[in-house]
Amino acid sequence: MFTRMKLAIVMPVFNEAKLVERALDRIVACPAPKSADGNALERMIVIVDDGSTDGTAEIVKRLGERARAGVEIRAELSSPNKGKGAAVRHGIDLAIDAEADIVLIHDADLEYDPADHGPMLAPILDGRADAVIGSRFLGQTHRVLYFWHSLANRAITTLSNIFTNLNLSDIECCLKAFTRDVALAIELKEDRFGVEPEIIAQLAGMTIEDESGGTKAERKLRIFEVPVTYSGRTYSEGKKIRWQDGIEAVAVIVKRNLFN
Numbered sequence: 001m002f003t004r005m006k007l008a009i010v011m012p013v014f015n016e017a018k019l020v021e022r023a024l025d026r027i028v029a030c031p032a033p034k035s036a037d038g039n040a041l042e043r044m045i046v047i048v049d050d051g052s053t054d055g056t057a058e059i060v061k062r063l064g065e066r067a068r069a070g071v072e073i074r075a076e077l078s079s080p081n082k083g084k085g086a087a088v089r090h091g092i093d094l095a096i097d098a099e100a101d102i103v104l105i106h107d108a109d110l111e112y113d114p115a116d117h118g119p120m121l122a123p124i125l126d127g128r129a130d131a132v133i134g135s136r137f138l139g140q141t142h143r144v145l146y147f148w149h150s151l152a153n154r155a156i157t158t159l160s161n162i163f164t165n166l167n168l169s170d171i172e173c174c175l176k177a178f179t180r181d182v183a184l185a186i187e188l189k190e191d192r193f194g195v196e197p198e199i200i201a202q203l204a205g206m207t208i209e210d211e212s213g214g215t216k217a218e219r220k221l222r223i224f225e226v227p228v229t230y231s232g233r234t235y236s237e238g239k240k241i242r243w244q245d246g247i248e249a250v251a252v253i254v255k256r257n258l259f260n
Helices: 020-029 056-063 084-097 114-125 147-164 180-185 195-205 243-258
Strands: 006-013 042-050 072-078 102-105 131-135 176-179 207-212 215-220 223-227
Touching (some): 006 084, 006 114, 020 056, 072 084, 084 102, 102 114, 114 223, 147 243, 180 207
Parallel strands (some): 006 042
Antiparallel strands (some): 207 215
């Protein structure tokens, strides 16, 4: 019997009562990415509410009560608020338990477009990549916003690249995907926004067992970067990142690359 590959879309949520259902509906409305043999992936959405106080938790609970257009939806409520990293970590665990073949992290704030899931996953689905990082700075459409944010992101990404010896352009991009083997091996500890550079540090230092020509051997991950569209929010529209999170990102880069 043919079994389709399963994609788990992990969606961490905090105080997004106005947007979370629209974000989910946008994912469901997009055609499922196709594997190399042309078959659409089986999709499930894992929504993890991280102690919301604006009514988001009630919406998430309702969303998890039934599938939409054949897409399985699993809703998890976590309280009190611990941070994005804690929600992502819990979502990955749930994706593994659900026997997902691929895990993709997608925020619930409409800044990222699920139409990019196909191009994001293509290097994994055709066997070239173990992990894929989205980039808002490689030529795709993006909303013009804060200069100082882009400068800080460039500095943080450069610092990360110095430690990891990768040549990424946007480590803070919130679209990241990896195979089940990587999901099983990754060990995230950061509870807040530091999870973004922590994921990169983990991927850069990770090896997995590979079988080629009948011989098993450890190898470094094959990491790809794919351009994605970006419709960023202003602070009045609900953007949550603060300057303190930039300082935390620097600390996480040093800590997780030197002492992980």
